[in-house]
Amino acid sequence: MEVLLLALLLCAGSSVAQDLWTANMDIIAELQKLKHMDERIQKLEETLTKVMSENEALKTLVQDSQSKLETVQKESEAKKVAFSAGLLASGSKQTGPTNNLTILEYKKVFSNVGSAYDSNTGIFTAPIKGAYYFRFYAHCHGKITMAVSLVKNGVTQCSVYAWKPVSNGNGSNGVILTLEIGDQIYTQLWKNTWVYDDPESYTSFSGFLIFPL
Incomplete structure (x- = not known):
């Protein structure tokens, strides 16, 4: 057990x-x-x-x-900068004479790539540093003196002039300028002179950036 x-x-x-x-x-x-x-x-x-x-x-x-x-x-x-404008937006008239130098305000804007040109003042302001080309044309009737200068920051660069031509007078000039940002370019009517424009845009102002620097 x-x-x-x-x-x-x-x-x-x-x-x-x-x-x-x-x-x-x-x-x-x-x-x-x-x-x-x-x-x-x-x-x-x-x-x-x-x-x-x-x-x-x-x-x-x-x-x-x-x-x-x-x-x-x-x-x-x-880098896309170019403009071209005629003096009058419409109609026909003489501009001038005045007792002072007068900045011409080009109202008939054909193009304004980059918006560097101001039609309210007639002044182009460089948006970037570069080499720019400018050209301007001026027209007057017979027996009227016409004189216009291209101006950079208050300094004349080149001009056109016609002293009381027998018939119509025309002038054009152009120049390549090196501009810094903010430099201002415009055309200036001499005192006691005239320019004429109509829908054909005989008096005009153009410019464009060639290349930046």
């Missing part, structure tokens, strides 16, 4: 030990799974951090590219 009890106890102990061993193995396996999962999460976080960093770098690169593109576009637009 004692032998039988001992045998039963040994069997029960063996079963319990087997169960404990199996439970421990399951726990170890689960712990290993958790460890692998933690490693995968860590790698995923590292990858995500790297992607976010690359995304910020790409965003900065795109912003820099857009800024450079806008700068290039603005510079390209600034």
Whole structure:
């Protein structure tokens, strides 16, 4: 009887030990799974951090590219400078004489690329540094003196002149000037002289940028 009890106890102990061993193995396996999962999460976080960093770098690169593109576009637009205008927007009349030098205001604007010419003042203002070409024409009737000068910042550059011609008088002149940003160019009627214009635009003023400097 004692032998039988001992045998039963040994069997029960063996079963319990087997169960404990199996439970421990399951726990170890689960712990290993958790460890692998933690490693995968860590790698995923590292990858995500790297992607976010690359995304910020790409965003900065795109912003820099857009800024450079806008700068290039603005510079390209600034290089497009040209205008041409006749003295009268409509009708026919003599302009002058006056007792002072008078800036001629050309109202009939044919083109004004870059908007550097102001028809309200007759003044062209250089938007960028560069070499510019200007040309102007003046017309008068017979027995009337006509004199017009091209002026840069208050200094005469070249002129046209006709002293009381027998019939109509005409004159034209042109010059290439190196201008800084903000330099002003205009034509000026001498005192006690006249110019004439009508829809044919005999008296006109034109200029354009040859190349920037």
